[in-house]
Amino acid sequence: MKIPRIAIIDSGISSDQKDSVYKINVLGKCRSHIDKIGHGSVIAQIIKNYSPNVLIRCIKITDDDEIQEEFLCQALKLLLDDLDVDIVNISMGIVVSEMLDEISDLCLQLRSKGVVIVSAFDNDGAMSYPAALPFVIGVDTSHRCKLINQYEFVQSDIINLRAFSEVLHIKIGNKVFSVSGTSYACAIMTAKVAELLYSGNVDAANILHKLEEDAAYVFEKKEYEDVPEMPNINKAIIFPFNKEMNALLANQDLLNFEVVDIFDPVQLGNIGRRLSDILIGDMEKDFSIKNIFKADWSLDFDGVILGHTREISETLNFDFKDYIVKQCIKYNKILYSFDNVIAPKELTYYVPQVLDINVPNNRFGKLYQVHCPVLGVFGTSSKQGKFSLQLKLRRQFLNSNYKLSQIGTEPSSLLFGMDAVYPSGYDGIIPKKSQDSILVLNDILNKIVVADTDIALVGAQSGANVYSCQNISLFPLETFNLLLATQPDAILLCVNTYDDDEYIYRTIMILENMINTYVIALVVSPVAHKYIDSGLSRQTFQEEKSKVKNFMKHLEEQFKKKVFMLDFEDDTSDIFEYCIKTLGEGSIGDDL
Structure with a gap:
């Protein structure tokens, strides 16, 4: 039988164990193989206790419980050059990785050479590397074992x-160490792998299959699908003209398609009105709103952006969604619908939604921590212009050549080129359980933050405060889910001119105490709203600037924070520059 050789990448070994290893390497800033914290020594002893026939190679990369990625990479490269081991034990984990691509590539190369890598997950329950890599055996603990x-x-x-x-309880020389946690569970499982290889009945290629056979319990894989990507649209018409469409039309330069026309039901009184007379600010292209029943569907547009239609359909007693779907099928148009669509196969369509099947399973609550700073936009209520602020910031980041990763919570988010959408607002289709929402949002964030991402931007829909406990519907659960899943390093808090000091203070405290974050500035919304036509239409107007400025001055004195006004006619460069300056200071945003 071949005697398995195991490399232990850790904090070294004790003087009592030196003669029990066949090779020692000291890397990084370490000067001696002697283990100063006892971690590597215990790992080596556990493996020897439960697989006595193995040969151990010690690779020391740290003198404390912190692991530096560059030294881990040095160790993996050394093993790849030598190829003298069958198993690698890494009883340590990296939660925030800036060298993940290199670590992943080295582990994959070792695995392709027949080396089995066994690695422990983070003891605090986070997702960590290299354990989470698909070609590494990742070890966690279970209280049922x-x-x-x-x-x-x-x-x-x-x-x-x-x-x-x-x-x-592990004895090394004259000392007994009492230990527990994922590191030591990993060592036990490394010994198990070694015994399987030593038996001669299992090789590295089918080791997982044998481990599954011998397990006390198996967590079976559940059905899972990635959130689908939207189809490509080049030219599109928009229907109906409502709040969600206002953002599209006011920010046409950010869209990943060309708007060619806007349509509305004639009963709402908008036919013939020009956008420039309705919306605040300059627009790249002005339009006159047209009657949807007079649209020429034979024109060369290839897509239709269909906003929410439930309320106008109920009020006008006409199924607008069904009408648009039939027209798209007849004229071979791609449909991007804010509402769910049940349509025949011949329709190419996309609905921004996250279903239960998109929720990662068998994660046991583990969350990813991304390597770049995350900026969050939250508020004291809904309808404050939070999404408008996110769009303005997006424009500033992109124009300043920052690599931005962004999750939007409006159904239109992907149309602006954002990386992902989680439609948690009006009639949004998302998981009902908070735990599922947190898992899938965190997974989405991890997928869109790539190696060269400079900053991630997220934003909530409703307020972040519980202003009444009389009904569950009044709890901003989705706001809390977003906060916990994305864990922003810094937050811009949007406030209203009618918010009192205590309410703003409580909102700040909720955000800053729920996670480790800081509200870096307050952004005052100068917009007030007036509803007409039984709530189907909304007129907006700006508060007097003198009133807004007095309120801003009061907030600065009261909260000792920077205060800005969300000016829809301004590029918001002052807010952007302050975010860059703040994120660039201290421990967050070093790359900025």
């Missing part, structure tokens, strides 16, 4: 094993 040889198998590309979580 009360015996040392018990473990659970997870059918997943991320978490593979959940093992012994109780206290181990």
Whole structure:
């Protein structure tokens, strides 16, 4: 039988263990193989205790419990050059990785050479690397595993094993170490892998299959699909003319398609009106609103942007969504619908939604931590211009050549080129359970933040304060879900001129105490709203600037924070520059 060789990448070994290893490497800033914290020594002893026939190679990369990615990469490169081991044990994890691509590539190369890598997940429950890589056996703990040889198998590309979580008493020389956690569970599972290889009945290629066979319990993989991508649209018409469409028309330079016409039902009184007479600010292209029943569907536009139609359909007793769907099928147009659509196969369409099947499973609550700063836009209520602020910031970041990753919560988000949409607003189709919302939002954020991302931008829909506990519908649960899932490093808080000091203070405290974040500035919305036509239409007007400025001065004195006004005619460069300056100071946003 071949004796398995195991490389332990850790904090070294004790002087009592030096003669029990066949090779020692000291990397990074370390000067000696001697283990100063006892971690690597215990890992080596556990492996020897439960797989006594193995040969151990010690690669020391740290003198404390912190792991530096560059030294881990050095160790992996060394093993790749030598190729003298069968198993690599990494009983440590990186939660925020800036060298993930390199670590992933090195682990994949080792695995392709037949080397089995066993790595521990973070002890605090976070997603960590290299354990979370699909070609690494990732080890977590389970309180259900009360015996040392018990473990659970997870059918997943991320978490593979959940093992012994109780206290181990390990003797090294004259000392006894009492330890518990994922690091030591990882060592136990490394010993298990070594014993399987030593038996000669299993090789590296089918080790996971054998581990699944021997497991005390198997968590089966559930059905899962990635959130689908939207089809490409070049030219589109818009229907109806409502609040959601206002953002599209006021920010046409950010759209990833060309708007060619705008339509509305004749009963709403908008036919013939020009956008420039209705919307605040300059527009790239002005339009006259037209009657939807007089649209020429034979023109060369290839897409239709269909906003929410439930209310106008109920009020006017006509199914506008069904009409648009039939026209799209007849004239071979792509449909982007804010509302859900049940349509025949011949219709090419996209609905911004996140379904239960899109929620990651078998994650056991583990969340990703991204490497770049996250900026959040939150508010004290709904209808404050939070999405408008996000669009203005998006324009500033892109024009300043920052690599921006962005999640939008409006159904129109993808039309502006944002990386992902989570439509948590009006009639949005998203998971009902908060835990599922947090998992999928966190997973989305991790997927869109790539190696060269400079900053991520997220924004909430409603307020972040509980102003009444009389009904569950009044709790801003989706705002809290977004906050917990994305964990912004800094927050811009939108406030209204009618918000009192106590309410603003409580909102700040909720945000800053729920997670480790800081409200860096307040942004005052100068816009008031007046509803007409039984709530179907809305007129907006700006408060007097003198009133807004007096309120801003009061807020600065009261909260000792920077205060800005959200001016729809301004480019908001002052807010953008302050965000860059603030994120560039201290521990967050070093790249900025």
